[in-house]
Amino acid sequence: MTTTEDRSQAGERKPAQIVDMSWDPITRIIGNLGIYTKVDFANREVVECHSTSSLFRGYSVFMRGKDPRDAGFITSRICGICGDNHTTCSNYAQQMAYGIKPPPLAEAIVNLGEAAEYMFDHTIFQDNMVFVDFCEAMVKATNPGVLAKAERTEAPGAAVHGYRTIADIMRAFNPFEGEVYKQALKVSRVTREMFCTMEGRHVHPSTLYPGGVGTMPEPTTFTDYLTRLVRVLDFIKQSVAMNDDVFDFFYEALPGYEEVGRRRIMLGCWGAWQDSNFCDYRYESMGDWGRQMFVTPGIVVDGGLVTNNLVDINLGMRILLGSSYYEDWADREPFVTHDPLGNLVDMRHPWNQTTVPVPQKRDLDGGNYSWVMSPRWYDKNADQHLALDTGGGPLARLWSTALNGLVDTPYVKATGHSVQISLPKSEKLPEMTLEWKIPKWSNTLERDRARPYFVAYSAAMAFFFIERAMSMVRAGDMKTFENFDVPDEAIGCGFHEAVRGVLSHHLVIRDKKIANYHPYPPTPWNASPRDSYGTPGPYEDAVQGQPIFEENGPDDFKGVDIMRTVRSFDPCLPCGVHMYLGKGKELTRTHTPTYGASHD
Template sequence: MKIKLDPVTRLEGHMKIEVEVDSSKEVIAAKSTGNMFRGFENILKGRDPRDAVHLTQRICGLCPVSHGIASVKALEMSRNFRPTGQARLLRNLIQGGNYVADHILHFYHLTLLDYIQGPNRSPWKTSYDTDMRFSKSASEEMFNNYLKALEIRRKAHEMVSLFAGKIPHVMSIMPGGVTKTPTASEISNYKRLLGEVKSFVDGQYHGDVQKLASVYKDYFQIGEGYRNFISFGVFELESSSNPNLLYRSGRYTEGQYMSVEPRRITEDIKYAWYEGKERAELKDDNTKPTLNKSNAYSWIKAPRYLDLPHEAGPLARAWINGDYRGGVSVMDRHVARMLETKKVANALSLWINELSSGEQEYDSNLHMGYSAGEGVGVTEAPRGALVHYIKYKSQKIENYQVVTPTCWNVSPKDNNDQMGPLEKALIGVQIQDVNNPIELMRIIHSYDPCTACAVHIMTPEGRIENKFIVSAPGL
């Protein structure tokens, strides 16, 4: 018997999951499909390299800051430049605020309704009524925090906008540093807003995750997937030539901790709707869409490191940094994300105190001179490992490639027929009610997938056209 979830709701983008269950209702096969064509690599060809900083932020309305930073780092690498001091602090404060807002969004607004009954009215009404374990009063209390989280997330965005100009799609992070000069008033406002956000994170968010983990203890044994993790590191802590990071780069592969080199990433397209080299290196261009490819079932490519699937995200960062190694499961992902939110909020409290008013660090020389170059920019988006690659000549982009966290987590099978991490995590799951497969939703949402950002449209005449969008909404 096959179960199809199409579309999977409460995530960014369009996604389909199809599983096959046996007579005992255990999942024995799974396919994860990204139903959106993200054509940004093609959009960027021929453009000024500096345009990439702003255009790539439109890849995602949830984590545009990380795309902007990865793009900026790629350009700075091509010019052998590394920002220090105020620029480092401002980038951390901007990206950290986006982390906190995104993690709160994920738990309360994208995941919580998998476990509690919301109000019996739109947009919270759900057909899922299977395995709801919280009492009515407990559900109401957690839903009140759901509503409070909307306000807190807005305040986290206000924090970001103080130094970034706006959110989503920030303006002040540019090659050469940060163009914003913070004022004493803005620093004071950031501290005030952070205090409110941090209080919610340490109180309600922490408490609600603990409640969820206590009531749904069995989900510490569900949704394991591969026990391979990858992280590129994020949040620079000092201005040396080899800075420390709040979250270091590395990987955990087949039981061993090792270093990671982005240029060793490959992307397989055997089961993706693209043509070109079936196994491409980061510098290769294999983003030409083809709709009638046999056996293909996703617009998402299959990134691999040394031919192996790896999970990315808060649990990967926590595992590699030794912050949390309780296990690999649905509930471990939620716990790791909550602990990361607390850690980042604490770090923001330190960084904002180091920031000086009236000072700017921006090298305007990096605004000119993009005659020829090549660079790789890496960072961690809230969902995990993110890399941007750029090659340009005569002030025009020749090749641009992006490997997002969801490509790591929600990929289709690769050239060796190895399933993606999410597909693997669905195998062996027992479904209680095939008409209400809530177990599948809980596993999917634990990865926080984001499958935006360019849509394919069927015209009234029946022709399929690829229509690119410039901005993706946050929800």
């Protein structure tokens, strides 16, 4: 097979053989994402890509007029997968608006719940969805030559994970039959139990409120969590070794594969896990306490850190339209003209956004084609609206934390060029220090590689949070809630990391009611269509121009390289678009639905 590298060296370019190919819906999580491409089979590359979404739900519309104290419970229903991330972020925004700080033990409990969520969600997605594209059955169907080489290639991490060859690892990920595939489902159950111990219910928490938590901080609450954490440690250590082995093998087996899903390094991370020693939720000090998070916020462009200041990150947010089905709001009165520090707030900032849907026919030839808007970050120094992506979540989190070099705990340390993760002895494996190093590329394989490393990061930080919580309980510091009053008028913003990446909630209160509310999860950033400047969204940008390594021709083409790229971002469309029934419309259930991970 001719690779991109081979063509470049030979200067060879064949007459194009363009075939329109689409995958709509892509259904492993939810069926509202469509990828429309033009593939040049003569030169083995994707020449055009459009990312579409066919569903509108409108939380920003029906949140208006609600009691702000209900915001966390309502917005958790945005997604049936990461609803707790929304509750947490909503509570952060409310705490800023109400001027309150939860007790330290409550903050530790929230951090423990979110750590369990990262372990749960990343495991089930990586091992039961992403790795289906790298399993023996899929590689046999798309790249039999690669599978033959995998059968002959010894796995470098065999002493950790126990599989002799790369093909043995691939077989272990075969759906429904592979040992790792089945084991991951068991681990997801245990980590979900850990989550429920802290937040009451998965995926819509029943014990998280603005001001604190309703979780009973008994010693058994934390020991129950800890015993489960120790039970999954072997699997977490083995997963890192297996993923490293498979992804390193792909680079070796398919020269040029680093170009699959590669885009300019433009990563955004809003930070995760507040440090109660520093965080007071005041906007005026947000830059300072944001840098004390246990995942450090940052915007990384071309490998360099542009800013780690949450105030700058907040003010740079712009919601553009371009190719999405909405009416512009630029001529309306702004809700917020200046932030609490006196900085001017742009009309396209989430605080000022007004959502007015305009349903229309999809037009992929220069018109509108998606219900997802186009969030961008305005870099005032470069005068550019950057189409940031989240790297699927873990890539941006690890990259920003590593570059910042601020996290320094007994379990996780950022070095400036890497993140070192120390895990204690587990049932079968000794104490280990894993090191994620900043890669050369922001591409498909590195987005996927980062995911098991961040599961390990989450497990390590869970030990840290457990120690903090148990120390407070032993000292008799059992307070978990701070009372508050809802002000007549206020604004707030919350910044967090959902599983798939950046998450923000922006809140405006007038007359003690919600006047404006806009949640921006990772999917609008990643799945956005071309914006008003013609800039493609990250899915589109990563797929468009990538080489094709699949050995099949147009007649039996699976599109596995394209699917690997899209899935490397951990797509989840419930967070991208919302449903709204206009005045006078009634929704009637006519059948009994089958509930699964994609329902909310």
